[in-house]
Amino acid sequence: xxxxxxxxxxxxxxxxxxxxxxxxxxxxxxxxxxxxxxxxxxxxxxxxxxxxxxxxxxxxxxxxxxxxxxxxxxxxxxxxxxxxxxxxxxxxxxxxxxxxxxxxxxxxxxxxxxxxxxxxxxxxxxxxxxxxxxxxxxxxxxxxxxxxxxxxxxxxxxxxxxxxxxxxxxxxxxxxxxxxxxxxxxxxxxxxxxxxxxxxxxxxxxxxxxxxxxxxxxxxxxxxxxxxxxxxxxxxxxxxxxxxxxxxxxxxxxxxxx
Amino acid sequence: xxxxxxxxxxxxxxxxxxxxxxxxxxxxxxxxxxxxxxxxxxxxxxxxxxxxxxxxxxxxxxxxxxxxxxxxxxxxxxxxxxxxxxxxxxxxxxxxxxxxxxxxxxxxxxxxxxxxxxxxxxxxxxxxxxxxxxxxxxxxxxxxxxxxxxxxxxxxxxxxxxxxxxxxxxxxxxxxxxxxxxxxxxxxxxxxxxxxxxxxxxxxxxxxxxxxxxxxxxxxxxxxxxxxxxxxxxxxx
Numbered sequence: 232x233x234x235x236x237x238x239x240x241x242x243x244x245x246x247x248x249x250x251x252x253x254x255x256x257x258x259x260x261x262x263x264x265x266x267x268x269x270x271x272x273x274x275x276x277x278x279x280x281x282x283x284x285x286x287x288x289x290x291x292x293x294x295x296x297x298x299x300x301x302x303x304x305x306x307x308x309x310x311x312x313x314x315x316x317x318x319x320x321x322x323x324x325x326x327x328x329x330x331x332x333x334x335x336x337x338x339x340x341x342x343x344x345x346x347x348x349x350x351x352x353x354x355x356x357x358x359x360x361x362x363x364x365x366x367x368x369x370x371x372x373x374x375x376x377x378x379x380x381x382x383x384x385x386x387x388x389x390x391x392x393x394x395x396x397x398x399x400x401x402x403x404x405x406x407x408x409x410x411x412x413x414x415x416x417x418x419x420x421x422x423x424x425x426x427x428x429x430x431x432x433x434x435x436x437x438x439x440x441x442x443x444x445x446x447x448x449x450x451x452x453x454x455x456x457x458x459x460x461x462x463x464x465x466x467x468x469x470x471x472x473x474x475x476x477x478x479x480x481x482x483x484x485x486x487x488x489x
Numbered sequence: 490x491x492x493x494x495x496x497x498x499x500x501x502x503x504x505x506x507x508x509x510x511x512x513x514x515x516x517x518x519x520x521x522x523x524x525x526x527x528x529x530x531x532x533x534x535x536x537x538x539x540x541x542x543x544x545x546x547x548x549x550x551x552x553x554x555x556x557x558x559x560x561x562x563x564x565x566x567x568x569x570x571x572x573x574x575x576x577x578x579x580x581x582x583x584x585x586x587x588x589x590x591x592x593x594x595x596x597x598x599x600x601x602x603x604x605x606x607x608x609x610x611x612x613x614x615x616x617x618x619x620x621x622x623x624x625x626x627x628x629x630x631x632x633x634x635x636x637x638x639x640x641x642x643x644x645x646x647x648x649x650x651x652x653x654x655x656x657x658x659x660x661x662x663x664x665x666x667x668x669x670x671x672x673x674x675x676x677x678x679x680x681x682x683x684x685x686x687x688x689x690x691x692x693x694x695x696x697x698x699x700x701x702x703x704x705x706x707x708x709x710x711x712x713x714x715x716x717x718x719x720x721x722x723x724x725x726x
Contacts (some may be wrong), residue, residue: 285627309627317624321642321720330638334630362720382628 232298232307232385234261234284234418239293241279242443252443253279257293259437259446264416266409268429270472271439277422278314280444281388284420285309308335310379312392316371318363324374325350325359331378349381350374353407369400376404380411387412389421393428402460405432413456426472430465431458438475448475507689515693516700524678525697532667532674532698535591536659539598544655546599547606548648554607555614564607571604576662584670594666594674598659605658606651613647649714653706660702 241254253276261267271277282288284295284302286309295302310331318327328346333339350359353373363371372392379387393401409432412419423429429436436450450472454464491509498508519525554561579600583593617640625635667676675698682690 287623287627311624311627313620313624315620317621319621319639319642321645321718322638330625330630330634331628334625334628334634364720378628 232418233263234302234386234420235259235296235299236280236284237294237296239280239283239290239295241276241283241288241290254283254290255443255445257445259449261418261420261435264418265434266412266419266432267421267435267437268433269420269422269437269439270426270429270476271422271424271444272441272476273424275439275442276444277424277439278390281311281390281420281422284386285311285388307385308382310382310384310387312372312375312379312387312389314391314394316363316368316375318371318374318378320363323360323362324355324366327363327374328378328381331382335382337382345381346377349377352380352411353377369396369404372396373404376408380415383415385417387417387419389419391423391425392421394423394425401428408432409456426469426476427460427465429472430468431460436468436472438472504686504688507692511689512692512696515689516697519693519697525694528674528678528694529698529701532660532663532676535594535663535666535674536598536656538591539595539663540602540655540659542595543599543602543606543659544651547603547651548610550603551607551610552614554611555617561611568604568607571600572608576601576658577665580662580666580669583666589670589672594663594671597666598662601662602655602659606655609647609651610644613644616647617643645717649710649717653710656705656710657702660698664698 236257236259239254239257240252242250242252244250257280259267269277269280279288283290286302297307318324319330322330325343325346328349329339329342332342332345337345347356347359350356353376355370355373355377358366358370363374366374372395376392379389393404396404405428421429421432430450430452433452436452437446438448438450439445440447450468452465452468454462458465495509498506503511550564554564576597579597580593583597583600587593587596622635622639625639630639663674664676664679667674668680671677675694678694679691682688682694
């Protein structure tokens with residue numbers, strides 16, 4: 232399926248009565264099976280774009296289209312991985328994954344079996360009977376990823392899923408995510424403030440301006456899929472993104488902005 | 490505790506402080522005679538009726554106050570007033586309104602407990618984690634699933650706390666109401682023992698009653714809590 236945003240505007244009311252414009256005329260197209268990264272500085276409205284696509288937030292203006300028809304978020308399966316794991320701490324790891332499957336109408340027995348399968352996929356097979364609070368942050372986030380993948384989504388939304396993890400864990404999970412994505416070939420919309428992460432993962436990188444956010448630039452990463460994060464071509468692309476975001480070499484660290 | 494009681498009781502006449510051995514004997518007597526069961530059941534029925542009605546109303550009201558700002562502003566002063574009125578005053582008022590009837594103690598328990606439990610549920614509702622509710626919505630969970638699997642588990646600790654202190658308060662309020670104007674129940678029997686000036690009976694009834702309370706707490710409430718909130722134990726690892 233193809234996903235398109237056309238002229239999305241969004242503002243939020245403020246405590247003092249005014250309003251805060253977050254998105255201004257955001258348009259983008261996500262081709263079938265494409266991995267798209269949205270890059271922008273913290274608090275610029277990246278998560279709002281995902282929430283609009285997921286149907287959790289309504290835009291003030293503009294349209295979300297799926298294959299040129301108006302999106303009905305309840306009709307397509309959306310896997311959402313949030314910045315924090317957002318697990319149900321009173322359910323076991325397997326029940327957490329099964330919860331998303333049950334929510335999308337899978338029968339209980341099949342939900343359990345598929346939950347086990349996807350937990351195995353993210354390397355958590357032996358933890359499925361544990362409660363989330365017994366797991367490390369990285370493992371909890373892997374449960375959240377398994378939960379999003381288990382429903383076999385038509386579209387995967389990821390909101391800085393690795394930003395709270397250490398770099399070693401993040402690297403392993405990025406490689407794992409690419410492997411799974413290459414098998415499933417479903418479109419992914421991945422929000423990050425990490426420019427190198429974006430060029431490593433994406434087919435298409437969209438660069439957002441500061442608030443109110445609009446898409447400043449779109450970039451194609453035409454490199455083959457066995458990428459290395461240290462690849463000088465990726466580092467050059469990262470440089471290009473940082474430049475358009477106005478981050479000078481002196482201010483920026485080697486991989487991170489914002 | 491029993492040893493200290495025994496030691497101290499030797500310095501006082503039994504009419505002021507009877508020792509544990511005669512008291513426990515008396516406890517046994519009132520139990521086997523069937524008297525205890527009769528009065529205990531009378532008290533328990535009042536506690537159950539008053540507590541359950543307060544609990545049900547409070548859950549509804551507490552959740553409503555937690556999700557609705559207008560309701561919150563409207564009911565908050567009422568609750569503060571309700572919390573400050575002494576339970577003894579309510580007992581007297583209820584007896585004057587309803588006379589010597591079952592309604593008086595039940596009403597008293599209801600009116601004393603309701604603001605306390607409501608405050609608890611209200612705070613619990615305000616403390617709900619909206620991020621996981623949003624997660625559930627993103628995965629298209631039905632309203633019933635959100636309530637059953639996401640909202641209620643978060644309210645359970647608050648419900649348990651409300652049950653525990655609500656029940657303990659309900660016993661005390663019932664006993665006061667019984668003492669003031671009823672003709673059966675544990676409170677009445679303590680009052681009756683006072684009337685015949687038998688310290689032995691006052692002690693025996695109080696202790697027998699306390700033993701039942703402890704049995705309920707450790708036999709029912711604690712295991713229930715451990716079962717429902719078992720997932721928290723993981724934190725201690």
